[in-house]
Amino acid sequence: MLRTLYDWTLSLAARKSAEWWLAFIAFVESSVFLVPADVLYLPMALSRPDRAYRYALVATAASVLGGIAGWFIGFYAFETIARPVLEFYGKLDAFDALKLSSGTGFILLMLVTSGLSHLPPIKVVTILAGVIGFPxxxxxxxxxxxxxxxxxxxxxxxxxxxxxxxxFIEKRLGLIAGAGAAAVILLYILVRYVF
Structure with missing residues (x-):
């Protein structure tokens, strides 16, 4: 199923409406969709390098709006919307584990790491932020x-x-982003528990 979603998302880059699809995918990725917007963003930006920054701004704005939707889902509709979505993707156990260890600083850290490297998935963090009432x-x-x-x-x-x-991006960016996320987590732990 994941490969089918990935291929379908990638196919959207060739359409005239690709920019609208990018906004849509970036929006739903932040609250309910499994495939990251990067899958659509990369081929679009490669085919039109002169629009790479424009596409980045579209993806950012839509992703933030989708994250706000995820926050509202977590805050107002966890049982009716969020729980079934998390169960569908097999992320409910991970969500419950994160919820137990979540405080404001931890949520902020997860927002940064998931935003930069998809660790943990952004949709899990946006819903969790709403559930615990993160400002x-x-x-x-x-x-x-x-x-x-x-x-x-x-x-x-x-x-x-x-x-x-x-x-390079397709093969190694995840590792680099993961290393960056690990550095942010390590810094958080040092500041919180050592200093």
Whole structure:
């Protein structure tokens, strides 16, 4: 199923309405959809490098709005909407484990790491933030910074290096983003428990 969703999302890049699809995918990825918007963003930005930053801004805005929708789902409609979605994707246990260890600082950290590297999946964090009542203003600010940094960094890479960087991004960006997320987590632990 995941491969079918991935292929379908990738096929949207060739359409005239690709920019609208990018906004839609970025929006739903942040609250209910499994495939990241990067799958659509990368081929679009490669085919039109002159629009890479524009696409990054579209993806960022839509992703933040989708995250706000996820927050509202978690805050107002967890049982009716969020629980079935999390069960469908097999993420309910991970969600419950995160909920037990969540405080404001931990949620902020997860918003940054999921925004930068999809660890944990952004939809889980946005819903969790709503469930625990994480302040909406801080939520929006952190989503703008994390998601904006990710898409704008990809735009810069694609504008600077073009097609050769695509294979690097597809194969190694997850590792680099994961290492960056691990560094942020380590910094959080040091600040919180050591200093």
């Amino acid at each position: 909406l203003g801080w939520f929006i600010l952190s989503a703008i910074v994390a998601r904006g940094a990710r898409f704008l960094f990809l735009a810069w890479l694609l504008r600077s290096y073009g097609e050769p960087i695509r294979h």
